[in-house]
Amino acid sequence: MSQTATLPIAFDDDAPPALRVRGYWSTVGYRLRHDPVTLCFGAIVLLIVLIAIFAPLLAPFDPYKESVILRLKPFGYRGHPLGTDELGRDLLSRLIYGGRSSLLMGLIPVCIATALGGTLGVIGGFAGRRVNAVIMRTMDVFYAFPSVLLAVAISGAMGGGMANGMAALALVFIPAMCRVAETATAQVRSLDFIEAARATGAGTFTIVRYHVLGNVLGPVFIYASSLVSVSILLASGLSFLGLGVKPPTPDWGLMLSTLRQSIYIVPLSCALPGAAIFVTSICFNLVSDGIRAAMDVRL
């Protein structure tokens, strides 16, 4: 250290920096705290999740209790704030309970697909050549089918039920997820800092862990969040075909499809599950976009 004083070069950039330098997480926290849109929609997401978790405490009625005389009643009828559905069940209770399966069907397949597809994509993108060709051509086979058809075919082959529906959706999302991760990885791989890291003597795993993942996570994260709403919608499609959530389990997608037949009798009630899906997916998208922006060091 003593020798540095004798360096014959003077650099004039020791002046105080224009920006205050803070740590990474405090920067992220600071940005999130000053982002009202993300905060607001984050609160809504939190609310939706809490409602789903505490459904038994919040629901005014038993969501499974049917009544022949109370079928398709309008808002506010006899203590049913949102009316009843085609089997006379309380719509508000069913919406509250429906959030449970819808959120699960939205999040779990995306998480599985992100883990598996993302891993495959990073492996393919970083290994390149033959490994990449094998992985990506396999994914292309899945790509050849329309996603809804593929989901229907897989869950049809495996039988209905929530778990099989989730597995089917995960399989549908894996190729797209893999493609996003592969592209991002391949872009990073050719940059000099990867070569510099190799020149330092780092192994492949260390390079991927410290230099690739951070650069791949952003695009993967934003894509995954956009898939959540797609997943909720596809799950409802599966439920509609009798392949996902089975009636009488409350599920927004399933409710949307069964209430569809009553659209001329109680049009507002029909729109409610759709509105729930819409609000949830919009909020997920906006929140994930806000988080991604807050975590992007280049902004």
Add this chain to the structure above:
Amino acid sequence: MSDVAADTRDIGGPAQPLLIARDLAKHFHVRGAGRSARVRAVDGVSFTLFKGETLGIVGESGCGKSTLARLLLHLLERDAGELIFDGEPVGAPRGITVAALRRHVQMVFQDSYSSLNPRMPVQDSVAFGPFVHGRNKPDARRVARDMLVKVGLNPDLFGPRYPHELSGGQKQRVNIARALAIEPRMVILDEAVSALDKSVEAQVLNLLRALKQQFNLTYLFISHDLNVVRYVSDRVLVMYLGCVVELGPSEDIFIRPLHPYTRALLGSRPSMDPANRIEEPPITGDPPSPIDPPGGCRFHTRCPFAEAVCEQRSPALGAWLERESHVAACHMLDRGSGHSRAAQ
């Protein structure tokens, strides 16, 4: 540390060259151009790098300078040839491993931005090397901060910043710190100052010179800027189409170049005197494609003195003048070659 003899890593002794390259070759297959199509990016390059010197490598774009640098670090697998680092063959059963070589040889790249991870604070980029070599994270961070100080960056101000928040010169200083953080003995500077402003370039060159003394380094300095090469190098190697055409002490090369290609390169430098304009470029056209390099002397297609012999035989690299250290590959220097100017 500043005393050569005190460096415990110096196993070969001061007389043992730090790096000997023998007939290094790298041929790239060209996709979709038939089985035989190969780019001969580096084709039989031999040189010796002595301890503590700076060897400049010059040549046109595409002559194989960067490929050569990557071969030396084993970032590319060589197709033929031999590398001997401080007396030990690299990658051979009885020599040192590539991993060990990378402890001793580091590289600074031209593009200062893309050679730093954009999502990592620069101090972590610098700390990565020591971390990979077994230091724990706080320790590696400490080394990184010390290194930042040595390249003239205040670690408190610049350490936590990201590459996009630094200027080109600052980034390149971070890259130098990154390369030096694992205490290499040799640094390959691949166009390391070429992308910088002239004033910043001068600063960084002076920094490199100071660091060289302080850490007892050996430099391999690759550049297309002849003036810079002359300023920093002890010896200069001139490459053309993947081959060495001339190698000698810096002043010899610049004052008395032997090879017509070297003369053409030197002649193409813009003069500082506006009255002394270059009327005609001393060398015209592009170098021939390295996919199918010309037979004989590779330079004969552009050489103003080319004769029949130049197309038929490739000249050997030899010391034709009284100075053993200055070698060139040209038939005009070899009396027995049959070139009409060879007798002069």
